[in-house]
Amino acid sequence: MKNILVTIDFNSDEQLLVEKAFQLAKQFDSKIWLVHIAAPDPDFIGYEVGPQYIRDSRASELREEHKLLQKLSNELKEKGVTAEGLLVQGATIEMIMEESKKLNVDLIIAGHHEHGFLYNAFVGSISGQIVKKSKIPVLIIPLD
Template structure:
């Protein structure tokens, strides 16, 4: 197992996912790829970009998320685990699947939040969709809120 992909959603559950990734990576000598899928560009989804202050705010949020990914990667590197952080914009499930293929990922680690029935009907679950579409093993970590 050479490459592990960990999906980070910045909902204060990263430590648990990082701990699992570190344990597995240490045992197998794997590289850990941390990925966060940000919302697509407004033009991508058919909306105008809007005023400059909105673009500036979005750009700052992306910079902060990228900095945080790099900090997590650095924390793993200090534990002698090779790690990189990726910030990608687009549709979550599709981007995770595309990056997994591109990076030759051997294991995907995702957190799973329990949602209401209506949430699942209208929005679905990223972890469920990844499991359905992936040909790569997926480790689902239950996240208790």
Template sequence: MKNILVGIDFHDQTEELISKSVEIADQLKAKLWLLHVASPNPDFVGYEAGPEFIRDKRADILWSEHKKISDYTKGIKEKGVDAEGLLIQGATIETILTESIKLDIELIIAGYHEHNFFYNAFFGNTSVQIIKESKIPVLVFPLY
């Protein structure tokens, strides 16, 4: 196994998920790809981008997320595991599956955390969706 992708969402347990993923990548001598899928820009999904301060705020959020991914990647490399971080805007499931094919991923790692009924009804659960749609093996860690 040469390439492992771990989807991260900056949830409270993201570091725990990364730590477990690093252990697996280290054991398998695989490259670890950290992927965060950011929400698409408002104009991409059919809304006006809004006032400049909203665009500036969105840019700050993306910069902050990019910095976190860079920091995580640096920490992983310091542990002797090859790693790359990616921040891509788009639809979460579609982006994860598309990037998995592009990067020749052999294992997708995702975290699972409980959401209430209404959240699941409106947004679904990312790890469950990945399992349903992926042709690549998926390893899910419960995060509580």
């Protein structure tokens, strides 16, 4: 197992996922890819980009998310594990599958939050969709 992809969503529980990835990476001398999928730009999904302050706000959010990814990857490097952070824009499941193929990933680590019936009926479970679509082994970590 040479490459581990960890899905990061910045819901304040990414440390648990990173720690599990660290434990596996140490055992198998693996590289960790910390991947955050950001929402696509409004023009990507068919809407006008809007006023400049909206674009500036969005750019600021993306810069902050990128800094957080770099901080997490630097912490892993300090512990002796090779790690890189990637910020990708697009549809979550599709981008995770695409990046997994590009990076030649051997394992995907994702967190799972328990949601109510209505949420699952309308939105669905990201971790469940990853398991359904992935041809790569997936490790789901309960976060609740």
